[in-house]
Amino acid sequence: MAREHLLCSVSGIKDGEKRTFTVYKLRGQAFKIYNDRGHSHSSHGSLRVTERDIKSEITTVYGAYSLNLEGSVREGVNASTWPDTYKACSNCSCEPTRRAYGGEGHCHRCNFLIRRLEAAKRWCFGEPQSLGRFIPDPYADYLSRLSATEFTEYKKGYISWMEERLEALKEASNHRQGNLKPADLAHKFCDILKLLNRKAPSFIDKDILERSFDGRQMAVIFSLLDDMIDASVHNSDQGGFTAAFEAVNQLHIAQQDL
Numbered sequence: 001m002a003r004e005h006l007l008c009s010v011s012g013i014k015d016g017e018k019r020t021f022t023v024y025k026l027r028g029q030a031f032k033i034y035n036d037r038g039h040s041h042s043s044h045g046s047l048r049v050t051e052r053d054i055k056s057e058i059t060t061v062y063g064a065y066s067l068n069l070e071g072s073v074r075e076g077v078n079a080s081t082w083p084d085t086y087k088a089c090s091n092c093s094c095e096p097t098r099r100a101y102g103g104e105g106h107c108h109r110c111n112f113l114i115r116r117l118e119a120a121k122r123w124c125f126g127e128p129q130s131l132g133r134f135i136p137d138p139y140a141d142y143l144s145r146l147s148a149t150e151f152t153e154y155k156k157g158y159i160s161w162m163e164e165r166l167e168a169l170k171e172a173s174n175h176r177q178g179n180l181k182p183a184d185l186a187h188k189f190c191d192i193l194k195l196l197n198r199k200a201p202s203f204i205d206k207d208i209l210e211r212s213f214d215g216r217q218m219a220v221i222f223s224l225l226d227d228m229i230d231a232s233v234h235n236s237d238q239g240g241f242t243a244a245f246e247a248v249n250q251l252h253i254a255q256q257d258l
């Protein structure tokens with residue numbers, strides 16, 4: 001990325017005098033510091049775009065200390081990955097500060113799901129090459145051993161799981177804005193429980209939430225839990241494989257009952 005993207009401003013003390021710095025993101029892990037006297041410095045080497053490394057570089061280069069940072073470095077880094085033409089994800093409506101860019105106008109989480117969903121729609125029974133590159137080898141082997149009926153069930157389960165995940169991301173953005181019911185927050189707690197332990201009982205008493213928190217508080221808690229899920233995105237989205245397997249297993253059980 002050639003353009004510089006504003007990350008944060010930093011104030012500090014040097015020789016008893018207040019000094020200010022503005023920090024911009026450059027390509028890769030580099031950042032550029034401007035001081036209040038027109039001097040600039042670009043980071044290099046092993047530094048990363050983190051609050052700690054930015055503060056350390058300001059102290060090293062400019063001798064300033066007691067540094068206070070304003071703005072979120074993480075949000076700035078996310079926003080720097082988005083093309084200027086997009087103001088929000090076209091599926092979930094999250095803003096560029098929330099998640100890194102994925103592609104085709106989508107945040108990286110929606111893009112991850114959309115690409116797999118589109119690929120799954122092209123799967124054909126008896127044509128292993130149609131599975132594409134998103135299916136890890138052990139799953140591809142498993143799929144190649146399924147009967148036509150099982151394959152169809154698997155494909156159906158996989159596609160509907162991906163569609164549900166995309167819809168859930170859309171709903172989550174809406175809930176973060178405060179449009180949520182106690183049951184929505186209870187579900188979010190259950191999602192966290194499932195990430196920790198798939199066999200954990202997925203029950204949270206929504207009445208306790210309703211009695212304890214008002215709508216604004218519930219939206220804040222929901223957002224924090226939602227951020228936790230984002231941090232473990234790989235596990236939750238890869239859950240699509242498991243869900244589809246379960247769809248196939250249900251079919252086996254149904255056939256045994258006949």
Ligand SMILES: [Zn+2]
Pocket residue numbers: 089090091092093094106107108109110111169
């Ligand atoms: Zn999105």
